[in-house]
Amino acid sequence: MSIVVNEVVKSYGQQQALKGVSFSISSGEIVGFLGPNGAGKSTMMKIITGLLPQSSGEVRVCDINSSDYNESFRRKIGYLPEHNPLYLDMYVREYLLMVAQLYSLSDRRDRVSDMVKMIGLSAEQNKKIGALSKGYRQRVGLAQSLIHDPEVLILDEPTTGLDPNQILEIRELIKTVGQHKTVMLSTHIMQEVEAICERVMILNRGELVLDHPSTDLSLLRASNDLVTVELEFSAPADIASLQGIDGVVKVEQSDVATYQVQAKGDVRRQLFDYAVQNKLYILAMNRSEHNLEHLFHDLTRES
Ligand code: ADP
Ligand code: MG
Numbered sequence: 404m405s406i407v408v409n410e411v412v413k414s415y416g417q418q419q420a421l422k423g424v425s426f427s428i429s430s431g432e433i434v435g436f437l438g439p440n441g442a443g444k445s446t447m448m449k450i451i452t453g454l455l456p457q458s459s460g461e462v463r464v465c466d467i468n469s470s471d472y473n474e475s476f477r478r479k480i481g482y483l484p485e486h487n488p489l490y491l492d493m494y495v496r497e498y499l500l501m502v503a504q505l506y507s508l509s510d511r512r513d514r515v516s517d518m519v520k521m522i523g524l525s526a527e528q529n530k531k532i533g534a535l536s537k538g539y540r541q542r543v544g545l546a547q548s549l550i551h552d553p554e555v556l557i558l559d560e561p562t563t564g565l566d567p568n569q570i571l572e573i574r575e576l577i578k579t580v581g582q583h584k585t586v587m588l589s590t591h592i593m594q595e596v597e598a599i600c601e602r603v604m605i606l607n608r609g610e611l612v613l614d615h616p617s618t619d620l621s622l623l624r625a626s627n628d629l630v631t632v633e634l635e636f637s638a639p640a641d642i643a644s645l646q647g648i649d650g651v652v653k654v655e656q657s658d659v660a661t662y663q664v665q666a667k668g669d670v671r672r673q674l675f676d677y678a679v680q681n682k683l684y685i686l687a688m689n690r691s692e693h694n695l696e697h698l699f700h701d702l703t704r705e706s
Pocket of ligand 1: 415420438439440441442443444445446447
């Protein structure tokens with residue numbers, strides 16, 4: 404196992420940011436770590452990197468206990484913190500050389516050159532970091548996290564604040580560098596997980612509410628049998644009576660006469676009967692796949 408997290412609790416004063424979180428990640432997995440703001444994602448990631456001590460529980464990375472926090476532990480992990488703090492007055496090469504020195508790499512200059520090439524920083528390597536666009540700053544952050552060729556890569560919201568083109572570029576880069584590493588990536592963008600990751604975990608208020616081995620949620624859908632139907636009538640319907648239909652769990656109105664009906668099982672026939680009985684025409688009816696976005700919403704909304 405690359406990462407083993409066992410019953411980790413973290414309290415900030417009175418507040419429990421992590422309430423006993425456990426999971427393990429095998430070598431080579433790319434895991435998406437989802438959750439709303441304040442769920443505890445960054446806290447969990449800092450604890451995995453050994454930078455923040457947990458209140459209780461255990462973390463092992465490549466079989467080394469994080470409480471050891473020795474050189475060989477640090478060598479195993481590359482970490483891109485949230486908001487990617489950088490020295491804006493340093494030059495790209497100079498900064499990467501400094502990071503290489505912190506890891507006591509012997510072949511520093513070569514390593515920095517390799518990194519610059521691999522991460523696509525060749526044209527920027529002699530500029531000040533402060534002069535770079537956000538996308539290129541993020542590349543510098545990635546280069547920093549990879550310079551010591553770690554086995555495990557922890558990326559905290561690596562695409563936040565980037566424009567759509569930069570997002571795609573950084574995603575491609577993560578996919579490429581992640582091919583031979585264990586990657587844990589936090590985000591609040593569902594599509595990001597679908598685009599990059601092979602496994603998804605959702606954290607909510609310090610608790611792991613989902614750990615699914617694939618971003619294909621069809622297995623999960625089958626297990627709880629929830630179906631969402633998008634429905635448009637010719638005139639507004641009565642929500643309470645829609646909710647009264649056998650199997651219907653929830654009805655949300657999305658436009659004047661358009662509804663999202665969530666049900667246990669496929670209720671399209673019952674909805675047709677309902678329309679006939681109430682002299683409504685059905686203008687559109689679609690059974691929508693229960694996607695990650697729905698699931699995230701269901702698992703993390705305020706109750
Ligand atoms: P996320 O990264 O999912 O947005 P965080 O791990 O940053 O969540 O925060 C989890 C919770 O812990 C939040 O309620 C946050 O306010 C709190 N928190 C985080 N860091 C600190 C800190 N250094 N001191 C006190 N509370 C903190
Ligand atoms: Mg965070």
